[in-house]
Amino acid sequence: MTAYTHTEADHTVYSNRNALGGTLQAASPPNRRAENALRAVPVVTNNSSGDYQQAAYATRQPFSLDEPRTMATVTKVTKTTKTPKKVAQKKAVKQKPSRIGSAAADWSRWPAGTTFRIVSTGQIYRVDDYGWALSGRNTLDLYMATPREMNSWGARTESIQVLQWGDPQESIRLLQPHQASRHIRRMLLELEGKPEEAAALH
Secondary structure, three states, X not given: OEEEOOOOOOOHHHXXXXXXXXXXXXXXXXXXXXXXXXXXXXXXXXXXXXXXEEEEEEEEOOOOOOOOOOEEEEEEEEEOOOOOOOOOOOOOOOOOXXXXXXXXXXXXXXXXXXXXXXXXXXXXXXXEEOOHHHOOOOOOEEEOOOHHHHHHHOOOOOOEEEEEOOOHHHHHHHHHHHOOOHHHHHHHHHHOOOHHHHHOOO
């Protein structure tokens, strides 16, 4: 996984536009790891079966050798009164929706529109761009707003979760008008099921 920005020498001709004709977007800042996020648990407010509580008491007569020993059991029912507790209610905080970032890739491996989440940061990206250096590779190139952010990311191996796969047929439709470029032609051949011809376009 690598990173790029629109001010790089090989991207200045496209400015901050993606291959779909839209604007390149930087993802929302990283958040906590998804597996460490607190999960909501239900709160039980009343776990009693009713307002009455039953208590049993046993009374014994004094011991005597002259009369048979007897035992009496008395059951007493008492009503319990509960004092309502004031529960502090927290005001719901409206969270801003996560901004989906732009990613470039070989569309024959990652079709346009493929949306994924980076497990370590929680950030979400969508494949809406491609690049000649990505042709024939499984690399995902993440768009960063500034060269500093791009350099800070560098190149690394990350686990991702694919949220939605893009449509290969839609990728073919989008690439066909631009197949004069060698790397785009290679992606098209891969998408059309012609890997041998694609491999020959090095």
